[in-house]
Amino acid sequence: MRRIVQGIIAVALATILSPAHAQYEPPRHTQPTPPLGRSDEDMVVQANNGITIERGRTPQEDLAEHRRLDRALARLAPQRKGVIDVYVVAVGLDSDAVFGREAREAGRVLARRYGAEGRTIVLAGTDGRAASDLPRGSPGNIATVLARVAEVMDKREDVLILYTTSHGAPLGIIYNDGDQGFGAISPVRLAEMLETLGIRRRLVMISACYSGVFVPALASEDGVVITAASSDRTSFGCQADSDWTFFGDALINNALRKPQPLAEADREAVGLIAQWEARGNLVPSGPQIEIGARADKWLDVLDKRVPPVASKPVGRPAISLLDAR
Numbered sequence: 001m002r003r004i005v006q007g008i009i010a011v012a013l014a015t016i017l018s019p020a021h022a023q024y025e026p027p028r029h030t031q032p033t034p035p036l037g038r039s040d041e042d043m044v045v046q047a048n049n050g051i052t053i054e055r056g057r058t059p060q061e062d063l064a065e066h067r068r069l070d071r072a073l074a075r076l077a078p079q080r081k082g083v084i085d086v087y088v089v090a091v092g093l094d095s096d097a098v099f100g101r102e103a104r105e106a107g108r109v110l111a112r113r114y115g116a117e118g119r120t121i122v123l124a125g126t127d128g129r130a131a132s133d134l135p136r137g138s139p140g141n142i143a144t145v146l147a148r149v150a151e152v153m154d155k156r157e158d159v160l161i162l163y164t165t166s167h168g169a170p171l172g173i174i175y176n177d178g179d180q181g182f183g184a185i186s187p188v189r190l191a192e193m194l195e196t197l198g199i200r201r202r203l204v205m206i207s208a209c210y211s212g213v214f215v216p217a218l219a220s221e222d223g224v225v226i227t228a229a230s231s232d233r234t235s236f237g238c239q240a241d242s243d244w245t246f247f248g249d250a251l252i253n254n255a256l257r258k259p260q261p262l263a264e265a266d267r268e269a270v271g272l273i274a275q276w277e278a279r280g281n282l283v284p285s286g287p288q289i290e291i292g293a294r295a296d297k298w299l300d301v302l303d304k305r306v307p308p309v310a311s312k313p314v315g316r317p318a319i320s321l322l323d324a325r
Helices: 002-017 040-048 059-074 097-114 139-152 187-197 211-218 246-257 262-279 296-304
Strands: 052-054 086-092 120-123 159-165 172-177 181-185 202-207 223-227 288-291
Touching (some): 040 181, 040 187, 086 097, 097 120, 097 159, 097 246, 139 159, 139 181, 172 211, 187 202, 202 211, 202 246, 211 223, 246 262, 262 296
Parallel strands (some): 086 159, 159 202, 202 223
Antiparallel strands (some): 052 181
């Protein structure tokens, strides 16, 4: 009997300590970023061209990524004639888990708010609990998804909602997947993609430092652009173990969950961010918003479609970072 009990304990310990049951470790940035150019000017040129560098990927990993992207594209529902359908693309461009968590919940909140279930694609790395089963938020995947959305939607009546979250720089938003994926998307590159695809009815929200650099390039008569910071300021809350950036928590996790128009939600979010930054004695990030003169034609319709009951915020509030300092 004693031997039987010892055997059961040994099997249990082996199971618990086996690699399959080991605690998941998210990818980390341990190696220097490969040079994207010899000078700042070179880097801007590369970002304008949608530069991406991938290294150390196995053929099996590349195939698995293609299959994840194919599945996401295949599930995209067609538009409905006479209905202003919304297509949501939520993207975490960095493998730090805060961006994976934020992109996933942003996809859920925006899909619910704008009735975009079945018309939402999330590109993101891990949420910190396990390896991601989603396509990567790489510049190439973003371009492919936007092209597919442009194929499926009726560009005369439907709307694209694009939410990106990542680290940022004066040249644009940064793509960094562990030690394997690197790149950047500049305002010029993103604007050219949207214009080439003919997607003019659009709401673009960018959570990143210096994201105000996108406003001049993306502002249009038919579109809306909202950014977490001005062109010369950082935003806050992007630590890897956070659940939200300040911008994501204020806008997505709080303001856009409520039955209020987008403009009011933006004002609420800006106020929350200002309160948090003042509490932390932080230099104000200066969030930006630009609403085109013709955007009301579709924005008013979408604002009236918002569910009448607010959903509850999830995760640790971004402000909890200040309590830990």
